Amino acid sequence: MKIVERPSPNQDARGGVGVDMLVLHYTGMTSGEAALARLCDPAAKVSAHYTIDEDGTIYAMVPEGQRAWHAGLSFWAGARDINARSIGIELVNPGHEFGYRPFPAAQVGALTALCRRILERYSIPAWRVLGHSDVAPARKDDPGELFPWAGLAAAGIGFWAAPGIDPGEAAMASLLARYGYDPEVPLEKTVTAFQRHFRPSRVDGMADRETRVILSGLIAAFDAASGARA
Numbered sequence: 749m750k751i752v753e754r755p756s757p758n759q760d761a762r763g764g765v766g767v768d769m770l771v772l773h774y775t776g777m778t779s780g781e782a783a784l785a786r787l788c789d790p791a792a793k794v795s796a797h798y799t800i801d802e803d804g805t806i807y808a809m810v811p812e813g814q815r816a817w818h819a820g821l822s823f824w825a826g827a828r829d830i831n832a833r834s835i836g837i838e839l840v841n842p843g844h845e846f847g848y849r850p851f852p853a854a855q856v857g858a859l860t861a862l863c864r865r866i867l868e869r870y871s872i873p874a875w876r877v878l879g880h881s882d883v884a885p886a887r888k889d890d891p892g893e894l895f896p897w898a899g900l901a902a903a904g905i906g907f908w909a910a911p912g913i914d915p916g917e918a919a920m921a922s923l924l925a926r927y928g929y930d931p932e933v934p935l936e937k938t939v940t941a942f943q944r945h946f947r948p949s950r951v952d953g954m955a956d957r958e959t960r961v962i963l964s965g966l967i968a969a970f971d972a973a974s975g976a977r978a
Contacts, residue, residue: 749806749862751806758795759811760814767834767872769878770878772839775843797809797811798862802851816836818834824928837863844889851895856899863900867904875974879944885941909969911961913961916960939954
């Protein structure tokens with residue numbers, strides 16, 4: 749795992765909040781160097797703890813003990829200052845605006861190794877390994893439907909579960925909120941974010957039966973896992 753120091757000035761103190769989330773992003777810029785320059789630009793006021801290039805090079809930008817400015821206006825499970833409680837990792841990818849493409853194996857391999865080390869250092873539950881679109885579904889699409897969430901979960905990073913029973917369309921909003929999504933975001937936006945993460949084969953914002961049974965299975969597994977940790 750190759751780590752290169754590329755310090756960013758865009759950081760501040762966590763304010764005594766412990767790390768209990770890992771948030772993954774794509775850079776959404778035309779090149780990796782352009783993304784790194786922006787993440788180090790004081791005027792941009794954005795940063796991440798790490799950025800991973802497509803060749804697998806990891807750039808260490810903000811110390812983990814500091815708050816990086818990666819999530820912006822966001823929400824998860826009642827918390828709104830996601831930056832204070834998370835590690836943020838950017839993956840170099842042009843994103844939906846500049847030619848979204850699959851994440852190369854070298855990049856995913858480096859991410860997997862880095863995430864394993866982070867998860868060893870902090871008590872981050874699997875269901876709190878999230879995408880930017882999960883914590884900001886009204887604003888963000890990243891890391892998007894091409895990101896290999898299922899494969900990462902199979903490697904022990906993130907949450908996945910077998911489908912459950914159909915809870916019915918009327919239950920979707922409450923179940924999504926129970927999992928952690930912001931209940932104040934329009935349902936279609938939240939369903940779209942959920943699909944990007946858990947049903948990437950069709951991202952249309954429709955709470956169809958397949959989406960509903962995937963969510964139901966996640967909730968059942970979430971309840972069992974979180975209850976076992978209590």
